[in-house]
Amino acid sequence: SQKIEQNSEALNIQEGKTATLTCNYTNYSPAYLQWYRQDPGRGPVFLLLIRENEKEKRKERLKVTFDTTLKQSLFHITASQPADSATYLCALDIVAGNTGKLIFGQGTTLQVKP
Amino acid sequence: DSGVTQTPKHLITATGQRVTLRCSPRSGDLSVYWYQQSLDQGLQFLIQYYNGEERAKGNILERFSAQQFPDLHSELNLSSLELGDSALYFCASSDRDIYNEQFFGPGTRLTVL
Numbered sequence: 001s002q003k004i005e006q007n008s009e010a011l012n013i014q015e016g017k018t019a020t021l022t023c024n025y026t027n028y029s030p031a032y033l034q035w036y037r038q039d040p041g042r043g044p045v046f047l048l049l050i051r052e053n054e055k056e057k058r059k060e061r062l063k064v065t066f067d068t069t070l071k072q073s074l075f076h077i078t079a080s081q082p083a084d085s086a087t088y089l090c091a092l093d094i095v096a097g098n099t100g101k102l103i104f105g106q107g108t109t110l111q112v113k114p
Numbered sequence: 115d116s117g118v119t120q121t122p123k124h125l126i127t128a129t130g131q132r133v134t135l136r137c138s139p140r141s142g143d144l145s146v147y148w149y150q151q152s153l154d155q156g157l158q159f160l161i162q163y164y165n166g167e168e169r170a171k172g173n174i175l176e177r178f179s180a181q182q183f184p185d186l187h188s189e190l191n192l193s194s195l196e197l198g199d200s201a202l203y204f205c206a207s208s209d210r211d212i213y214n215e216q217f218f219g220p221g222t223r224l225t226v227l
Contacts, residue, residue, distance in 0.1 A: 034215065043116065043204050043218030044157070089157065101170045102147075102216065104157040 002027040006090060006105040013080055014113055021075040021108045023090035028103070032093035033066050033073050037086045038107065044089055048075075080112045117141065118219035120205050126225045132193040135222045139186055139207030145169070146188040147208075147216060148180055152201040163188055195226045 005024045013019050023033070032051055036044035050057045050066045050073070057064045063076040077084050087107040094101055117140035127133055139146050148160040159172035163182035174180075177195075182188045192199060202223050206216040 043206070043221050045116070046215040046217065049215055101159050101162060101172055103159065106156040
C-alpha cells in the first residue's frame, strides 16, 4: 500500500542546534516533494520544493534533500530558534497526465527550547 | 497572510444538516484545492478546480461537492453531515494546475453536534 511516514513523536532540541526531520514514502513516484510548516489552528505555509532530479535545495537556514532511491527526504533547520517550533509536513506531488495532487504526511512536531 | 480567504471561520451545526464553505483564492491564481484535516487522518486532499473545471479528485465523499465560479472563488458543500465530518477544512490556491507550491487559507473549523 502507499504510505508517507514522518516521525509521529515530537522532536525536542536545544536552541542553536540543527533539527533534522525525516519523510519516508513507499509505492509512490513523486515528481516533486514539498515541505510545509503548520502552526496550531492555522493553514500550512509553503517552505521548500525539490524536484526528483535534484539532490538538495537550500533556503536561508533550511535545507532539503531528496533521495528517490531510498524514497526519503530529509529536512534540516540549522541554528534553530524557538520561533521554529511548529509541525512540519512533507507532501508528495503526484502527477498523472495533466492533474496533480499533494499527498501529505502526518507531520512531525518540532519543539526548540531556549 | 497568504492572500487566500475562507469564510466562515467557525461553523457549528447538527447532524443531517448541510453547510457551504467559501474560499477566495489569491489574486490571479486559477487553481483551488480543498483539504480536510482531522486529528486522526491528517491533511487529506479532497478536490481541485482549475479555471472553473474539476481537475483532480481525492478522498471526497459523495455527500460533499464543490464548484469554482467564473470569478474563481470556490464553494465546498457538505450535506447530510455526520459527527465524523467535524474537522478543519482548508482551501489552497496556486497559479498553475500542477508542479506548484500551494497557498493555504486560514481554514474553516466545522463542528457537527
